[in-house]
Amino acid sequence: MPAPAYSTPEDNRENTAGALPPGMVLGPDGKPCRTCTDWKSWSKIGKSKSKKESKESKESNTTTTTSQTGNTASAAAAAAAAAAVAGAGTGTDGSSSFNYEAECPPDKEILGRATWTFLHTMAAYYPEKPSAMEQSTMKSLLSSFSQFYPCGYCAEHLRQEMKVDPPKVESRKELAWWMCGMHNKVNEMLGKDIFDCNKLDERWRDGPADGRCD
Known part of the structure; x- marks a missing residue:
């Protein structure tokens, strides 16, 4: 489609402090617009969030076994989310276990x-x-x-x-x-x-x- 008439990642870089990946488009509400953006660009949001959550989880680890177990589970969940958003989930036979087009809102x-x-x-x-x-x-x-x-x-x-x-x-x-x-x-x-x-x-x-x- 043609260049966005009201916003682009460049237009909003100052407001988002560089948080938006290349190709991401913001909607009139100032939030990332899924239906204005291709999936490859959209999936990078999920990857970015998962990395941040994983980092925060590691930094908040306590010395207790219970806290360590909880943080490990949180990091694993974040990694799984990143794989799902990226369409990289695989089954035991190596086949894809996630179908973006069938399971997710449209890009x-x-x-x-x-x-x-x-x-x-x-x-x-x-x-x-x-x-x-x-x-x-x-x-x-x-x-x-x-x-x-x-x-x-x-x-x-x-x-x-x-x-x-x-x-x-x-x-x-x-x-x-x-x-x-x-x-x-x-x-x-x-x-x-x-x-x-x-x-x-x-x-x-x-x-x-x-x-x-x-």
Whole structure:
């Protein structure tokens, strides 16, 4: 996505005393924003917290056996948390025992993929000849969507793009192509491949002609 409109790790470095890892983005509330940040950057918060907790645990050890046992358990728990957040947990056979995408709240990438899937599919099933009410409702939906999308700077970018190129809701094809154009603007900024908008129905509604999706 484009650079954050309201905050970046650099913008907030003074307030966080360098606590944020590279790539981390703060939300409007001044706290790290999971849905604005990729998982690799987000996981570094967990690692940092676990190291700090482990260090504090060691420093607070007492000479009693009970305290030593408690601190050892605390350090072990911190290490386990760090491994889990980093996606590094493994089973006895060496296989991964932790699936970030299936078990955790979405990061920017996961949320983005799910959102585009929804938007393209919605456009693919939009009426061929929508009524005036349906057109108005779609405009309202997209306007509301751009206000409440969880990634703040992504939402701001969409609002700006919609001012320049308002949603085209006069027909199913126009909406689908408009949505494809919006997606490709993001793809281009991220250095990703541009999607062929001529294949919209094949991808989001009908499936490929060879029937492999049937």
